[in-house]
Amino acid sequence: MRRHHGRELKEEITIRNCVEKIDELFEKMREGVRNAPVAVKELKEAGRPIVGIYCTFTPWELINAAGGIPVSLCSTSEKPIAAAEQHLPRNLCPLIKSSYGFALTDTCPYFHFCDIVIGETTCDGKKKMYELLNALRPTHVMQLPQTTEHAKSLELWKHEVIKLKEVLEERFGASITDEKLTSAIKLKNSINAAALRFYDLAALPDPVVSGKEIMLVSDYIKFTFDYEEAIANVNALTDSLLDAYKSGLRRVSASKRILITGCPMGKSLEKVVDAIEAPENSAVVVGFENCGNLKCTHYKVREDIAPLDAITEKYLSIPCSVMSPNNERIELIRHYIKKYRADGVADVILQACHTYNVESHSVRTALASDGIPYIAVETDYSQGDVGQLATRFGAFAEML
């Protein structure tokens, strides 16, 4: 009896220590995201080339090997959309409008500091937007083949990867050696591994973190340019969460587990996570099969083949809806439904995003045949539909 008591006491102390550590790390991450513009400014002043990127398809490793700092410009704020509509049609995905609007009004610190932008021919709206963006900042667009099923695709994409390498070398007077590429690959793989280890907490029987917290960690990783520090902090967070969990702490009480998929998530789309995680729903987001999240971290760049080939292969295999066919996305969703024990899937689609909107039918059909409840919501960056989202996700949770 006494012994039992001693163990309980020990667990209580572990939990208390862990909770302190967890709060501290989350706060540090919030702070890191807040200070990211300053960090970019300092890197710029230290003479580091800043390279703006919008998409998961951009080979991060090449930019890193060229000594550059890849910075995500993919915007999720409603503010600059009105300005963007001076040049762009209203009926366009808000991600594209917001990104362009920030550039046009020079109100995004990251765009302000960037020397060059790298884009890809992904969806129609984005690739045409890059043509306009080029007038504001030198923009290099990689020609992305839209299938992985054709041998020639890999050849073309490799050609584009090599061209990007040359563009970066020339622009920054750098030489991207195999050695540098290999260590960039190792670095990015270990960042992704730390992220994935954190995301995989969702494989435990009870939820460990909320969807909002997952978004915070993703943002922190995206906007931390001291990569070793990011890895260390994310790993420390995962360790503390695991220790606390093993000692019996349950930070999140929710019985219904939702996997999110669809268009890239960001600050303005936190409203979706809020609607799902509203207390009366007893639901929690266990993972994001989206860009900036599982869609990038799930796939490793191989370290056992020539670095340029390894990069070519990994980036072409990203299951984004601009690819056709894109069956791999459904397999990825299925994989994480199983691994994260999801009870349902929420497809978050931005207004006027044709590729994700059309693909929604395939995802719905595939999941219906698996008996997995599925809901698709179409939204934008305004906060006008929070009531509608609450009703939809409330009903979805009641349905599970």
Added chain:
Amino acid sequence: MRSIGVDIGSAATKCALWDGNDIICCITPTGWTPKESAEAAVVMIKEKAGIAPDAPGISVTATGYGRNVFPADKRVTEISCHAAGARFLVPEVGMVLDIGGQDSKVISLHPDGRVADFIMNDKCAAGTGRFLQNMAVHLGCTLSDFCSIPEGTVMQPINSMCTVFAESEVIGLLAHGIAKEPICAGLLDSVAQKAVTMISRAGGSGDICFTGGCAQNGMLRALIEEKTGRRVISHALSQYAGAIGAALIGAK
């Protein structure tokens, strides 16, 4: 156990009381403060049932767009409530079609009555009562005129689904001397078409229970039946389906 359900909609607040055997219902306009309308509706239903205002042991479940402003014992979305209410009114239906003042929705049900899937249209007036309301203004008629279109009226097709464009189309038709009745019939057809699109998106088969403010319109019901080839059943109390469902869920 006695249980009250309040469905706080944008135009009307519907209230139902379930005493374990029977349902009684009442309705009141929502007005500017949904919370007060809901409170008034609860008082009203208790009066109607001859229950003292402070009688203990009666749970109140709120649903509808105003459900969060009202201090209820339970809050449930209108999807689950409409499903439960429709199944109560018309047992064994496989689908619920609800066309209300502001929105429309289709809910498909599992054989045991649980919600299997739903599609909502709450972003656009097309296909809702609001669409008809807006058009009524231009036609100089009231919503009830849409219910009394003489049989045998030849319909004037309306091509625009969108309220804004349909408005100018209707004004143009009136200017061309087209009578109101054929235009009304055309507008109903447009609402029916929108509903049919939602129904076919949701798929499934079997009878459809038609609820909401527009469910009393016989011509609309017949049009949807004709276009889907499925039986569309409306019930005298179908406007109260949400409130009835809330009362039933609250009693569980």
